Amino acid sequence: MKVGLFIPCYIDQFYPQVGIATLSLLEKLGCDVVYPQGQTCCGQPMANSGFEHLTHGCNELFVDHFEGLDYIVGPSGSCVLHIKDHLHVEGKEQAATHIRQRIYELAEFLTDVLKVDHLKAKFPHKVGIHQSCHGQRGLGLAQMSELVAAPFSKPQRLLQMVEGLELVELKRTDECCGFGGTFCVFEEAVSVKMGKDRIADHVNNGAEYITGNDVSCLMHLEGILRRQKSDVKVLHIAEILNSSI
Amino acid sequence: MEHQHKEHSLLAEEFNANEPRVNWHDETLWWVRQKRDKMAWTIPEWEDLREAASRIKHNVLGNLHDYLLEFEKNAQANGAVVHWAADAAEHNKIVLQLLQEQGVKRMVKSKSMLTEECHLNPYLAEHGIEVIDTDLGERIVQLAKEPPSHIVLPCIHKKKEEIGELFHEHLGTPAGNADPKFLTAAARQHLRAEFIQSRVAITGVNFAVAETGEMVVCTNEGNADMGAHLADVHIACMGIEKIIPQRKHLGVFLRLLARSATGQPITTYSSHFRAPKKGQQLHIVLVDNGRSRQLGREDFRNSLKCIRCGACMNTCPVYRRSGGHSYHNAIAGPIGAILAPNLDMKEYADLPFASTLCGSCSNVCPVKIDIHQQLYKWRQVITREGYTKKTKAAGMHAMNIVLSKPGLYKTAGGIGRWVMRTFPAVVNNGLNPWFRQREMPEPPKESFADWYKKNRKQ
Numbered sequence: 001m002k003v004g005l006f007i008p009c010y011i012d013q014f015y016p017q018v019g020i021a022t023l024s025l026l027e028k029l030g031c032d033v034v035y036p037q038g039q040t041c042c043g044q045p046m047a048n049s050g051f052e053h054l055t056h057g058c059n060e061l062f063v064d065h066f067e068g069l070d071y072i073v074g075p076s077g078s079c080v081l082h083i084k085d086h087l088h089v090e091g092k093e094q095a096a097t098h099i100r101q102r103i104y105e106l107a108e109f110l111t112d113v114l115k116v117d118h119l120k121a122k123f124p125h126k127v128g129i130h131q132s133c134h135g136q137r138g139l140g141l142a143q144m145s146e147l148v149a150a151p152f153s154k155p156q157r158l159l160q161m162v163e164g165l166e167l168v169e170l171k172r173t174d175e176c177c178g179f180g181g182t183f184c185v186f187e188e189a190v191s192v193k194m195g196k197d198r199i200a201d202h203v204n205n206g207a208e209y210i211t212g213n214d215v216s217c218l219m220h221l222e223g224i225l226r227r228q229k230s231d232v233k234v235l236h237i238a239e240i241l242n243s244s245i
Numbered sequence: 246m247e248h249q250h251k252e253h254s255l256l257a258e259e260f261n262a263n264e265p266r267v268n269w270h271d272e273t274l275w276w277v278r279q280k281r282d283k284m285a286w287t288i289p290e291w292e293d294l295r296e297a298a299s300r301i302k303h304n305v306l307g308n309l310h311d312y313l314l315e316f317e318k319n320a321q322a323n324g325a326v327v328h329w330a331a332d333a334a335e336h337n338k339i340v341l342q343l344l345q346e347q348g349v350k351r352m353v354k355s356k357s358m359l360t361e362e363c364h365l366n367p368y369l370a371e372h373g374i375e376v377i378d379t380d381l382g383e384r385i386v387q388l389a390k391e392p393p394s395h396i397v398l399p400c401i402h403k404k405k406e407e408i409g410e411l412f413h414e415h416l417g418t419p420a421g422n423a424d425p426k427f428l429t430a431a432a433r434q435h436l437r438a439e440f441i442q443s444r445v446a447i448t449g450v451n452f453a454v455a456e457t458g459e460m461v462v463c464t465n466e467g468n469a470d471m472g473a474h475l476a477d478v479h480i481a482c483m484g485i486e487k488i489i490p491q492r493k494h495l496g497v498f499l500r501l502l503a504r505s506a507t508g509q510p511i512t513t514y515s516s517h518f519r520a521p522k523k524g525q526q527l528h529i530v531l532v533d534n535g536r537s538r539q540l541g542r543e544d545f546r547n548s549l550k551c552i553r554c555g556a557c558m559n560t561c562p563v564y565r566r567s568g569g570h571s572y573h574n575a576i577a578g579p580i581g582a583i584l585a586p587n588l589d590m591k592e593y594a595d596l597p598f599a600s601t602l603c604g605s606c607s608n609v610c611p612v613k614i615d616i617h618q619q620l621y622k623w624r625q626v627i628t629r630e631g632y633t634k635k636t637k638a639a640g641m642h643a644m645n646i647v648l649s650k651p652g653l654y655k656t657a658g659g660i661g662r663w664v665m666r667t668f669p670a671v672v673n674n675g676l677n678p679w680f681r682q683r684e685m686p687e688p689p690k691e692s693f694a695d696w697y698k699k700n701r702k703q
Contacts, residue, residue, distance in 0.1 A: 009648065012693045013658045014686040019693035023701075035697050038651035046648075048602065048621065050628030051641045057649025137604035145282065146560065146608035148291040172275070176562045180601030185678040186637075187599060189258040192682040193267060193566045194601075223683030 003031045004066045006074035006083075006103070008215075009041040015215050021238040022075040022106055028242070029114055036065035044082035048181040052086065059089050059096070067095035071113065072103040075238050077135020077213045080105045084139070105139055106238055107213050111154045116161070123243045124164030128207035129155055130198065130221065131174040132214035141213060145174050155213055155237055162240060168205040175201075179220040195224045203232060210234045249592060250573035253599040257567035271565040273401060278559040280508025281609065288500070298497050299613035302550035305488055306540060312455040312488045313531065319458025323520040325527040333363035336532045340365060340447070340480060343528055344374055347478055349445050353436075355462070355469035356380040357449030358396050358553055359482050359532055361575040362588075365447075376447075377439045379468040381432055388415045394569025396576055397506045397555035402568055436468070446472030448518075450483035451552070452498060453529075456491045459519035460529070463502060463512040470516050478526045481518065485531050486549040498552060501611035506554040539587045544622045548583045550612040557606035557616055563599055572596060579606035583619040586627065594632035597623035655694065662688035 003026060007019040026033045042062065043055030062083065066072050074080050083103050089096045110116045131153075135141045142153035159165055178184070178194025185191075199221055202210050210232060212218055218234040225232055250256075261267055285291045305312060317327045330336035336359075344352065354360065354376050366376045366387075378387045382399035386392065388411050393399030400408070409423035418431045448469040452461040460481055462469045473479040489498065495515075503509040521527035540546055558564045558578030569577035574585045574593060579600060585593035597620045606616040627633065647657050664671055665688040673680050691699075 007693050009654070009658075013662060014688060016689055016691060016693035016696050020696060023697075035694075035701070037694060037697070040651055040654045041648040043648070046641050046645055048624070049637070049641055050598075050624035050633060051638075051645070052625050053629070054641060054645040057645060061649065061651065133601065133603035133605075137608065144605075144608055146605055148285050148288070174605075176601050176603035176605070178562065178601060180603075183598070183601050187254045187257060187563070188678040188681060189254070189261040190563055190566050191601075193261055193264070194562050195683075197271070197566075219686055220683065223679065223685065226684040227682060 001031060002070045003033045004069040004072040005033050005035040006039065006066065006072050006079070007035065008074060008076045008079040010219070011075065011215050014219070015236070018075055018215055018236040018238055021236065021242040022073070025106075025238055025242040026073065029110070029116065031114075034069070039065045042079040042082045043086070044079060045181055047082065047086060055086070056089070059087055060092075062087060063089045063092050063095050063099060066099050066103075067092070070102065071109065072099060073106055073109045074103070075106045075213070075236055076215060077105045077132050077139050077141060078216055081134045081138040105135055105141065105213055107135075107155045107158055108139060108141055110158055110241075116158065119158070119161040119241055121161070121241050121243050122163040123240050125208045126166045126168050126206050127159065127209045127211050127240070128168045128170060128202035128205065129153075129159065130177060130202075130210050130212035130217055131155075132212050132217045133174075133176050135213045136174055142174070145172075155211075158237065158241055159211070162243075165240070168202065168207045170201045170205055172201055177217045177221055179217045181216075184220055191220070192224065195220050199224055199228075199230070199232070203230070207232060209240075211237050211240055213237055252595040253567065253571050253573070254595070256571035256573065257563075257599070260568045260571055261566065267566050269404075270402060270568060274559045274565045277398070277507060278556075278609070281505055281556055281559065282508075284504040284508045284510065288504075294497060294501055295611055295613050298501055298552075298611055299550060301489065301494050301497060302612050303547075305490065306486070306546060306549055309485065309488065309540065312490060313485055315455040316453055316458055316488055317531075319456070320529055321458070323458045323527075325458065325521065325529050328528060328530045330530055330532045330534070332534045333532070336363045336482065336530055336534065337365055337368040339530055340482070341369060341372055341374070343478065343480055344369070344445060347445050349374065349443075351375045351377065351439075351443070352445040352447065353377050353379045353439050353443040353468075353472040353476070354447040355449060355464060355472055356383055356399075357447065357482055358576060359449060359484050360447065361393065362534065363482075363532070364575075365482075377436070377443070379436050379439065379466075379472055380464070381429065381466060381468075384432060384436065385411060388412075392570070392575065394577060395555055395558055396553050396578075402570070440471050440475050443472065443476055445478045445480065446476035447480045447482060448473055450481050450487050450529075451502070452489050452495060453483055453487045454490075454492050454495070455488055457519065459492075459517050461495060461499075461515055461517055463499070463515050465507075465509075465513045467514050470514060473518065474522075477524070478528065479518070479521065480528045480530065482530045482532065485533055485536050486551075502552055502554055505556040505609065505611040535587050539584075542587070545583060545587065545619055547614050548580070548587075548616075548619060550614050551580055551584075552612060554611055556609040556611065560605045560609045561600075562603065562605070563601065567599070572599070579616045579620065580614070583614075583616060583623060586623050590627060590630060591632055594627045597621075597627060655692075658692055662690075662692075666690075
C-alpha cells in the first residue's frame, strides 16, 4: 500500500515535528510512505477568503504531486476536507477525483483503513481533545453535539489506546476555537475570545495538554496559551500516538 | 468602500471591550442551545423530522407559484383581502394606506421579522402613525430605541436591571426594581391599554396553509391573538416563503419550531386565523422583497426554507460573542448572513465572513439549510462581484503566487522564518492582528521538507 504524505504548508514551515511524527507513525504501522517533494498548500486560505478562483495553481500542484497513489494522508482535518470538497483540475479530472476519494485525515486513516486496535504508545498525562470543526463536522471524525445520534469519536478511540493517558471531560465538547483561517486576523477580537474560552474549558477540567487533529487550531490556542504564560501545552494527536515507551 | 454601517468585525470588537458582558451573553445563549438539545433528545425521530421538514419546504420552493395562488384563492374564499407587494416599499405603502383608510394614528403590532426587514415602524412614524410592539421583548427594545438583536429573543442583549431602568423611565415603575415578575406585570398593564384602544392590529405569520387559506401565528404571550381579536382590522404581513402545502404539515413544523427556538415542546399559542369575524376585516400582505431573486440563485435557494427559529444564532460561537447588533441587519447570526447579501450585496459584504465555517448552524437547523456552505459560496460571489477590500485582494494574490510555485514557496518560507528568528519585531508588533493577543509560532530552523531531504534519501 503506497501512501502519499500530505504535509500542509504551515505544518511544513512551523511544525515540522508534526510531519515527522505522522511519517514515523505511519511507517511503524507498516505503510510504504512517500513524501512528494515540492508540494505546497491545499489552497484553502485563498478559497475560504472568497478567492477560490485563484486556487487553480495550488490544485494543479496537488494533483501533480499526489496522482496515482493508493492513499493520501495528512495530519490536518481542515486541509483534507478542503481537498475532498474542492479539488478540481481541468483536463485532470480523473486524477483529481481519485485523490478526492482517497485522501484521509490521519486519525480516520488509522481507524478506518488500517483498522488500528492497539498502539505501542505511552503518554502519562491528562489530555483534553479539541475537536476541530472541519474534521468533526466536515469529515465526521466524531459524533456532533447538535445531532440526535449515537456517540463515537475516532480520535478518542485512538487516544484511549495510549498507555497512561487520561482524557479530561469538557463542558462544551465540540465548540469552535475561533481560528477559522483568515478569520483569526480579520475578526481578531472574536477569534481570540473564542480561543480563550476554549482554553478555559480545558484548563478548568485539569488538562495538561490540549491535543487535536488540526495544527491550525492548536497554533491559535498555543499563541494564546503562551501569551498567558500558561503551563498547558498543545500537541498534535500524531505526536501523542507516536510517543514511545 | 463607503458603508452606512461599521463592519461586523469593528462592531464585534466594540462588543468585546466588556469581557464579562460577553461571557454573560455567551452563557445565556448557550443555555438556550442546551435547552434545545434536551428537547431534541426527547424525540427519537428528531433527525427524520428535520429531514421531513426540509423536504416539505423543498417541495414548496419548487412549486411556490402554484401554492401562492392556491393560498390566495382559498384566503379570498374565506373572506380575507390579499395584497401582493413586490418589495419593502410596496409593503409599507399598502399597510399605510390601510391605516389611513381607518384613520388610526396609533396601533398594535405583534412580532414580525418581515416588518423589521421592511423597516415598517420608522416608515409609519414618518407618516405620523405610532406602532406599539406588543411582544414583550420587542416592546423593550422599542422603548430603548434599538433594533432587536435576535429574531426570537429580541432583547436578549439586555440585563434585567437595564430593563428595570427603561420601565422606570417610560412606564413609571419604581426606580431600582428589576424583578422580572414585577416588570412583566407592569408591561402587561401598559400593553392592555394599548390593545383596548387599537382599532387595527398587525401580526406576522409563521405558516400559511395553501390548502385552507389559513395562517398560523405562534407566540408565547398571546399578544397576536389579543391584538387581532380586539381590532376591527387585522393586517397579517408575510414573506411569500411562509407557505406550507397542507394543514397536516403543521404536525412537522410545530414540533420543530419551539423545540429548536427555545427548547419548549410547543409555543404557548399556535393560533389559526382563517376568516374575519363578522364586521371585521382581514388583510394579508404577501411580500416578495428579494425572495424571488434568492429563489433563482440555485446555491442560495435553500435559505428560503428558514422558519425563523433562531437556533443557528444560539449555537453560533461568533454570534454569542459579537451580539446581534454587530450584524447591522434585521436578521442577525448565520441565517442573517446568508439572507442579507441578497438584499444588498455591498452593504452586507462583511457578513458571510463573520463566521469560522464551523458548521454548527447547519446541524441545528430544523429545516436542514446548509448555512455554512452557503456562507462559503457567498464569499466567492462577493469577491467576484468586487466587494472585497483592495488590500485583502492584493494579499490573496501575493499568497497565491508564492503557494503556486514550489521553489518560491521554499525560498520565501526559509527567509520568512529566518527574519522571524533574527528580527522578531518585524512580526511581533501592533500592526500584526495575530500578535495583539497571541504569540507567533516559534519558527524552526528546518522545515519538514528540509528534514525529509536530509533524513529520508530517496
